Structure formats: structure tokens, C-alpha cells
Ligand SMILES: CCCCCCCCCCCCC/C=C/C(=O)SCCNC(=O)CCNC(=O)[C@H](O)C(C)(C)COP(=O)(O)OP(=O)(O)OC[C@H]1O[C@@H](n2cnc3c(N)ncnc32)[C@H](O)[C@@H]1OP(=O)(O)O
């Protein structure tokens with residue numbers, strides 16, 4: 027392990043004895059190879075050994091403004107450390123922006139995150155070679171700091187409804203940016219409140235008196251020297267949120283603010299000097315930055331889930347409560363089947379989500395390379411799959427994090443458990459980068475289109491042609507995946523039938539769509555789940571795994587796909603042929619039995635499995651989840667940090683309580 031403590035809780039020590047598989051093999055698998063593990067560890071040592079990056083007091087005790095200032099201090103220090111990073115700049119940046127190493131230093135969000143996660147990708151994806159030459163080096167060198175300003179007070183989802191205008195003036199060859207109403211103000215962009223001095227701004231482009239839709243513009247917001255907002259720019263921070271409080275989300279208004287013509291990012295569409303508009307090959311290419319973030323968010327949410335599962339699993343093996351066998355010692359709460367039922371599915375989910383996210387990342391890279399060459403064939407599949415997995419990983423992830431919190435009883439409710447922060451991050455991902463319901467409906471649109479037109483990308487091939495595979499109950503892993511597939515196909519057909527029924531009643535297509543939303547969303551979710559389980563099963567078929575690792579991963583895989591089947595059993599009832607053949611009843615009986623057996627089989631390896639995530643204590647940032655299991659002492663140490671414990675009687679006693687007590691005498 028990366029940290030050897032002198033103390034080790036005896037229960038955890040026992041859990042770690044006789045581990046049947048090589049933990050490092052799983053660590054390497056998750057890191058992407060032995061060398062990557064070594065690189066990650068070296069980077070963690072480099073960053074986490076720096077005393078200046080440690081918190082003097084827990085963040086919860088700081089004011090909103092002090093929290094921001096403190097995190098900005100550390101974020102800037104991290105950027106200074108980039109230069110000498112042993113892992114190279116790009117891997118270091120990746121590690122520092124996300125929920126892993128970065129979160130050990132910047133616990134409530136990185137004020138520079140948007141610069142790297144959206145501003146630079148937007149410049150790369152939307153800027154011409156000349157524009158990249160002008161801005162990218164400045165951005166990489168942090169001469170300028172940017173954000174991505176799209177959402178407005180009145181519109182986040184419906185991008186065609188954005189109100190900010192950029193009107194071309196051929197006389198001066200400038201665009202005039204304007205916020206025509208209060209609801210046109212940009213609202214939400216991260217780092218916009220106080221940190222950024224530039225932004226890629228999405229605005230409705232007007233030229234020659236015609237609106238050409240939303241386009242990205244490079245806009246300077248603040249003076250590069252004084253950091254004061256430029257004349258014509260109204261800017262501020264939007265205030266405290268459920269989580270991510272040091273991402274300084276902001277607002278932004280334009281009062282006839284002029285920018286040169288060449289600050290329209292013109293890789294896909296152009297405005298010529300005389301105001302002539304040149305269309306892109308596909309109008310959705312300006313949405314590409316969002317696609318990139320949806321892809322990386324799947325990985326990020328998975329890392330956060332791994333943290334929550336590690337904390338809850340270790341704690342559940344240290345915590346002893348109640349009586350299992352009359353007269354016996356109180357058992358570890360992990361020995362209750364009910365607790366295993368809470369924690370082992372999310373543990374399995376961390377593997378399932380990672381494998382699916384890896385697949386999506388590969389698709390993204392291939393599709394992106396093709397797009398650079400002008401080939402857009404993979405774009406619909408990339409859009410469909412990135413929406414599906416972003417929505418699935420974030421929604422299931424947030425539910426699982428909450429279950430992990432509940433599994434730690436009262437102590438899970440403490441801020442220091444780190445669950446509130448982890449939940450704040452994961453649930454944010456349910457909303458940002460496309461609200462999940464809206465994304466499910468985008469997925470459904472793709473599925474319905476594929477099924478009806480019998481053409482679509484790789485992720486939806488199963489919707490094309492006749493259904494293949496066994497028609498009766500088949501207890502193999504393949505058999506159960508086939509059941510998922512039949513459910514997914516069946517739900518798309520149910521949704522189409524619903525749309526057609528409304529059509530026959532004379533409803534317009536948009537009304538029919540609205541009235542079929544419940545079915546459409548179920549179909550989209552079944553599709554996403556099918557993709558995840560197929561990725562998990564297929565990944566185990568290939569790869570150079572040792573027999574013990576393959577065994578435990580296969581158990582997790584089987585547990586996970588049965589868990590989802592049982593959880594989502596209601597959906598099977600939508601598919602009429604399942605009921606007709608009594609398939610549903612038989613399936614449930616067989617599967618429930620197997621599920622319970624798998625809980626018992628995996629239980630002894632739970633701690634070893636979370637140990638293989640190799641998450642350092644600094645990253646877990648929770649007294650409940652530390653490697654040594656010294657939970658109670660650490661909880662006490664945390665309580666000692668409370669400002670209310672710095673004196674035996676607080677001054678407010680004399681001010682308020684004492685007079686009240688006296689008045690009652
Ligand atoms: C570097 C590693 C570290 C990782 C760490 C990461 C995490 C930490 C940082 C956290 C940062 C968070 C920052 C958050 C930022 C934001 O939230 S930015 C704002 C994001 N906003 C949204 O996502 C808005 C959501 N809305 C939309 O995407 C669209 O408006 C819509 C819902 C898709 C609808 O658009 P519309 O133009 O109305 O399209 P439709 O008419 O519905 O569809 C038309 C066709 O276009 C296709 N399509 C739609 N979108 C895309 C796309 N992106 N790509 C490709 N194609 C697309 C759609 O399928 C339709 O196709 P057809 O059916 O063929 O017609």
C-alpha cells in the first residue's frame with residue numbers, strides 16, 4: 027500500500043489477510059498499466075508532500091469569500107508546480123482537475139477548472155488554426171484565464187432560445203454583444219465570478235439582418251492588468267450552492283460591447299468582412315465542447331463513487347453494532363446481508379462505469395479525429411452515447427453516494443465524512459452539461475430514429491433487424507445480457523407504439539412526443555444500462571487477467587447485472603412478450619437466489635477490492651475511510667478543530683443565553 031501506518035484496526039487487518047487476488051493487478055488495470063500506476067504514485071508524492079497545499083483549518087469553518095481565496099491560493103500554487111511535475115504537464119493537469127488527486131488539495135472545486143476543462147477545449151474545437159495560434163499559447167501559459175459562458179438566467183437547456191446577441195457591424199468589422207433583458211444575462215459559468223478574464227461566449231449571431239443561430243465568440247471580460255471588468259461588461263458571482271463552492275460560478279451582461287470580427291471562433295462557420303455568413307457542415311458542431319465534457323464527466327463521477335464506496339466499505343468493517351447471533355460479540359455491520367446489499371452493488375458499479383467510460387473515451391477520440399478530417403459519420407453515435415452515459419453514471423452515481431452515506435449511520439452525516447462534498451459534486455453532474463432528463467430525451471430521439479429508419483451507429487446496432495438470441499430463460503451471463511437487450515428493444519417499440527397511437531388520434535408529432543416522454547425515457551435508460559452491462563461482460567472476455575482477478579471481477583459483474591435487473595424489474599412488465607411467456611416470474615426467482623449467493627461470495631473481498639483502488643487518505647479526506655481504520659480517534663481529532671471547542675464557554679453564552687436563563691428565574 028502507499029501508506030503504511032503503525033496502527034491498523036484489527037478488523038481491517040483481518041479483512042486484508044489471505045487476499046486471494048493480487049491487489050496491484052486491479053490497481054494497474056484501473057490506472058491503465060503498471061507504468062501508469064507508478065507515474066500516478068510519483069505524482070501524488072510530489073503534490074501531497076507540499077506543506078503549503080495542506081489546509082490549516084477544515085474548509086467548513088471558513089467564510090464563502092475566504093474559502094474562495096484559500097482555494098485560489100492553492101490552485102495557483104499547483105500551477106507553479108506544473109512546470110517541474112515528474113508526470114509531465116498534460117497527465118498532471120488531468121489528475122489535478124478531477125475528483126482524484128485534485129480533490130485532495132481543492133476539496134470544493136478548482137477555480138481554474140473551467141479554463142482547462144472547457145475554455146481551452148472550446149478554443150481547440152471551435153477556433154481556426156490562426157485563432158489557436160493567437161490564443162492557445164496564452165491560455166496554456168496562463169497569461170489569460172477563461173471560462174465557457176453559455177447558460178443564461180432564462181435558458182440553460184434550450185440553446186436555440188439563448189438571448190445574448192452578437193450583431194455584425196460591417197462598417198467597423200466588429201460584433202456588438204448585447205444582453206437585451208435580465209434573462210439574457212449569462213448565469214452559472216464556473217470561474218466567471220472572480221477568476222476568469224476571458225470567456226468563450228455563446229451568442230445568437232446576427233449578420234445582414236438575419237439570425238444564424240448560436241455561435242462561440244472569444245471575449246475579453248476584464249483588464250489584463252487591473253482585473254477590473256471592461257466598460258460594457260457587467261460581472262459578478264452568483265452565491266453559495268449545494269456544493270462546488272469554490273468554482274466561483276458567475277453572471278455576465280453585455281452593454282453594446284464591441285469585439286473584432288476575428289473573435290468569432292471560425293473553425294466551422296465564418297462571417298466574411300462584408301458580413302456574408304458561411305454555414306458549417308453540421309449546425310451541431312458548435313456544441314462539441316459540451317460533448318467533450320460529457321465524456322470526461324463519466325470518468326470523474328466514477329472516481330467520486332470509488333471514494334464514497336471506499337469510505338463506506340472500510341467503515342462498515344470497523345463499525346460493530348447490534349447483535350447478529352444472541353450472546354455473541356456485536357458483528358461488523360458489513361456482515362449484515364442488508365449492508366452488503368447497500369454497498370456491494372455500488373462497489374461493482376465502479377468497475378462497470380469505468381469500463382463503459384473507457385469505451386466512450388475511445389469512441390470520442392476516434393470520432394474527434396475523424397471530425398478533424400471532415401468525416402462526421404460517428405457524430406450521432408457519439409452524441410447519443412455521451413448523453414446516455416453522462417446521464418446514467420451521474421444519476422446512478424448520486425444515488426449510490428447517498429446510499430454509501432446512509433450505510434455509515436450518523437457518522438456519515440458529518441461534514442468531515444466527506445460525503446456531503448462528494449454528493450455535491452456528483453449531483454451537480456446530474457444538472458450541468460445537459461440536465462439528465464433532457465439528455466435522456468436526446469438519447470430516445472436517436473433510438474426511435476434508428477429503430478424506424480433501420481440505420482444507426484455501433485451503439486444502437488441491436489435495434490436494427492430481427493432480434494437474435496434465446497427466447498427462453500437462459501441462466502448464463504450471455505443469457506441475462508440478452509434479456510437486457512430484449513428489454514431495451516421492447517421499450518423502444520413500446521415508445522414507438524405510443525407515438526403512433528397519439529398520431530392516429532390526430533396529435534401533432536411534438537405533442538405525441540411530449541405524451542410519450544415516460545416511455546421514451548425508460549427506453550433511453552434501458553439502452554444505457556445495456557451498453558454498460560455489455561461493456562462489463564465483454565471486457566472480461568478479453569484482457570490478460572490472472573484467474574483470481576478474473577474470478578472476483580466476474581462475480582462483481584454478475585452481481586451488478588442481476589442487481590439492476592431486480593431493481594428495474596418493473597420495466598420488464600412493459601414488454602408484453604415477457605409476461606405472456608411467464609419469463610419475468612421465473613427470471614426473478616432464479617436471479618434473486620443467485621444475487622444473494624453473490625453477496626456472500628464477494629463480502630470477504632470487499633476491503634481488498636477497495637484497497638485495490640489505491641486511494642490515498644488525503645484523497646478520501648474522511649476519518650471514516652482511512653486506510654488504518656482508526657475511525658473513532660480521527661473523529662475526535664476532527665471535532666477538536668471546531669471553533670466552538672476553542673473555549674470551554676462561548677462568548678455568546680454571556681450575550682444571549684445567560685440573560686435568558688436569568689429572566690426565567
Ligand atoms: C480534463 C479531465 C478532468 C475531468 C474533470 C471534469 C469535471 C469537473 C469540472 C466541472 C465543470 C462543469 C462545467 C459545466 C458546464 C456546463 O454546464 S456548460 C453548459 C452545458 N449546457 C448544456 O449541456 C445544454 C443542453 N442542451 C443541449 O445540448 C441542446 O440544446 C439540446 C438539448 C441537445 C437540444 O438542442 P437543439 O438544437 O434544440 O437540438 P434538437 O432539435 O433537439 O436536435 C437536433 C439534432 O441535433 C442533434 N444534436 C443535438 N446536440 C448534438 C450534439 N451535441 N452533437 C451532435 N448532434 C447533436 C440531435 O441528435 C438532433 O439530430 P437529428 O435527430 O438527426 O435531427
Ligand SMILES: Cc1cc2nc3c(=O)[nH]c(=O)nc-3n(C[C@H](O)[C@H](O)[C@H](O)COP(=O)(O)OP(=O)(O)OC[C@H]3O[C@@H](n4cnc5c(N)ncnc54)[C@H](O)[C@@H]3O)c2cc1C
Nearest residue numbers: 174175176177181182183214215216454458459460461463
Ligand atoms: C454546478 C453547475 C455548474 C455549471 N457550470 C456551467 C458553466 O460553466 N457554463 C455554463 O454555460 N453553464 C453552466 N451550468 C449551467 C447548466 O449547464 C444548466 O443549469 C443545465 O444545462 C440545465 O439547464 P437549466 O438550468 O436551464 O434547466 P431547465 O432546462 O430550466 O430545467 C428545469 C426542468 O425542466 C425540465 N426540462 C427542460 N427542458 C425540457 C424538455 N425539453 N423536455 C422535458 N423536460 C425539460 C428539466 O428536465 C428540469 O426538470 C452549470 C450548472 C451547475 C449546476
